[in-house]
Amino acid sequence: MxxxxxxxxxxxxxxxxxxxxxxxxxxxxxxxxxxxxxxxxxxxxxxxxxxxxxxxxxxxxxxxxxxxxxxxxxxxxxxxxxxxxxxxxxxxxxxxxxxxxxxxxxxxxxxxxxxxxxxxxxxxxxxxxxxxxxxxxxxxxxxxxxxxxxxxxxxxxxxxxxxxxxxxxxxxxxxxxxxxxxxxxxxxxxxxxxxxxxxxxxxxxxxxxxxxxxxxxxxxxxxxxxxxxxxxxxxxxxxxxxxxxxxxxxxxxxxxxxxxxxxxxxxxxxxxxxxxxxxxxxxxxxxxxxxxxxxxxxxxxxxxxxxxxxxxxAEPYEIDDSEQTDYSIKEIKGEIEFRNVSFRYSDVLPNVLNNINLKIPIGSTLAIIGHTGSGKTTMINLIPRLYDTTEGEVLIDGVNVKKIPLDILRKNIGLVPQESFLFSDTIFNNIGYGLREVSKEKVIEVSKIAQFDKDVETFPQGYETIVGERGITFSGGQKQRACLARALAIEPNILILDDSFSAVDTHTEEEILKNLKKYMKNRTSIIISHRISTVKDADNIIVLHEGKIAEQGTHDELVALGGIYADLHFKQLLEKELEELN
The missing domain is CATH 1.20.1560.10 (ABC transporter type 1, transmembrane domain)
Structure with missing residues (x-):
């Protein structure tokens, strides 16, 4: 008993x-x-x-x-x-x-x-x-x-x-x-x-x-x-x-x-x-x-x-507000810093990230590229505290994220994860999910930025169309763009895109990136991608390899460096030329 x-x-x-x-x-x-x-x-x-x-x-x-x-x-x-x-x-x-x-x-x-x-x-x-x-x-x-x-x-x-x-x-x-x-x-x-x-x-x-x-x-x-x-x-x-x-x-x-x-x-x-x-x-x-x-x-x-x-x-929350939380913080601007950050998923597993040091200025765009398993997703998951660092600290506006109230932190971060998830609800409610009060104007605005509005117009019930469980009635590209619109709807000061255009064609991707550049002006953006075309215009690009920053710089600097990034760049150029020939 x-x-x-x-x-x-x-x-x-x-x-x-x-x-x-x-x-x-x-x-x-x-x-x-x-x-x-x-x-x-x-x-x-x-x-x-x-x-x-x-x-x-x-x-x-x-x-x-x-x-x-x-x-x-x-x-x-x-x-x-x-x-x-x-x-x-x-x-x-x-x-x-x-x-x-x-x-x-x-x-x-x-x-x-x-x-x-x-x-x-x-x-x-x-x-x-x-x-x-x-x-x-x-x-x-x-x-x-x-x-x-x-x-x-x-x-x-x-x-x-x-x-x-x-x-x-x-x-x-x-x-x-x-x-x-x-x-x-x-x-x-x-x-x-x-x-x-x-x-x-x-x-x-x-x-x-x-x-x-x-x-x-x-x-x-x-x-x-x-x-x-x-x-x-x-x-x-x-x-x-x-x-x-x-x-x-x-x-x-x-x-x-x-x-x-x-x-x-x-x-x-x-x-x-x-x-x-x-x-x-x-x-x-x-x-x-x-x-x-x-x-x-x-x-x-x-x-x-x-x-x-x-x-x-009895399971501990692990990630929650604590005694060190500063409740006077009501908003974040978007400067991000990784200071000596290392991370592993459990004590019996090796580090996924090793001594990451990086600063992302307010209003800039950082691109992260690297082979599968290099730690890209893990790195960005530390920003909204989906996980906490094993060693070191992540700071936003010079404040350790552990001191920022969790709801304030996450309300200001728009995260579009690798796996696009949609609820079994209307398109309207899915896009407005992060808002307490949703206006049709806002939903239409962010849908246009995500190049999703034209798709919605083809549905008989428009934004009132019911999405199948986990978005099963949508194509991969439609799900990704709907999820992007959902993240943009909260007007985040930090936008994180985790390989969010993998199922989107390159032409549509270019249009989305142009729209994002205007919408995210003076806001911080982080883009993870395997496509060089997606990241080439970023203010700063880092190449992760085995949990470490192997290369860092602009597109031109990294191509000139002749390392991992340059190899990926030339391989993708060759693939594009072969596709055009065929």
Missing amino acids: KNLRTLKKYFLKYQKKLFLGFIFILFSNAGTVYVPILMKDAINQLQQNTTTHTLLFYATLIVLSSLVAGIFRFLIRQSIIVVSREIEFDLRNDFWSHIQKLPLRYFQNNSTGNIMSHATNDINAVRNFIGPAVMYSIDTGIRLLIVVAIMISLDWQLTLFALVPLPVLSYGVYRIMKLIHEKYTKIQEAFSVLTTVAQENFSGIRVIKSYVREANEIQKWKNLSKDYLNKNMNLVRIQAWIMPILLIITGISIIIVIWIGGAKVISGTMNLGEITAFIVYLGILIWPVIAFGWVTNIVQQAEASMKRLNKIF
Whole structure:
């Protein structure tokens, strides 16, 4: 139960409603346990040749007691079950808020399906504990105490005999629930794998169809589904033992009561009304005993789920505002400096960047070029603090980025990543995603700069056209230009383009670069590209090689240097000439 202790703050928030639910449970059980007493008195009156009026009186009391129990039973659900839904709402929101603040490193190490499993199955399992499990635990606990107390008052010896089988039941349930806990954990893991595969298939449906791998994916899904089914069937087989064990043992208790109690009635030490009430009370005890096993099952599942959720909640934000944050900083102008910067993704991996020293003046354009894996993307990810440096520091306007409030830092940086991502929403909302208030004029303006406006005009619904999931209905070039428009819409003081024109033809690229030169005047731009044509007009160009700045200068200076940049330049010129000849 130690993992469920983290729910304490949620229980305290709704303690008044829970206390009210506890009061309702008391009144409901009072109505329930009073019925057998009335039955006992009514039966004893029958033996004394009572009047119809007296029997009608007892019948009315029994109906009223049952009505009271029913009304308060309804109020119990309206209080405790409603609280469980409210706590589920709070827990889900807290989970989502925490996930949003976790660093990129977490999402690289954990699959989407695994995270989705936590957000759905695990939170639902915890909600079942908060609602039904808590409600029935208190309800059956109180009923058990009241009923056993009344049974003892009727005949303590008979009560003792009737309750003898229950310790055996408790041990049996304990053993079964331990197995259930183990099986349920494996089921959650299998479901996580299923969710991951489903998500990957939906996102990569183009690749699957292009390589004609539908049959393979169907078989793969069947195998995973079969594994998930087998794990569930193993759990069901174990759960199937709970009810027979409960019914057998409670049945033994009833047989004991009838055998010993019947003998007492015959001998005259108990009357017929008392033995009837005793049997009814034993029947009332059956539900608490059954509920005990059911609740134990829910608690075991919730414990396993909360353990996984607690593990996520324990994940540090790593990148967040801290004590050194200077909240007086309200804007950034755009001067960037890398000072002795080194970076590695984990302690067991080598450095991706090594002792980078670089200054980017306000309003200038820096181009970064280099072979795949040279550290280009890693370098620019340090500017908006998607990662923090391992050694050294990144400064903006002479201030360490760790001291700049994170929201101020990122609001002033327009980042267009390598992988173009669009939400399943309208084009208008995708472009205006970074703005609180979006005007159509702004969306059209940045679309024109990104050379995307003409594409939008070809769509029947224009900017209200729904984009397929992850932009699946767009071409690669359209996605890149839509993402560029989104970055420009926030009017960033720093614009970072990470190979953002790879799917755009050279003519369109030239037009975009011309537009950007005007739009980004007096603002800082960083362009990563493999095309020399994209970077040749930059104020400064650096060539990264194995995590170090191997070359630096203008286009003409680097061509004259005759190094890595010059080799790339001449190779691309040759490729262009060959294309023109063909």
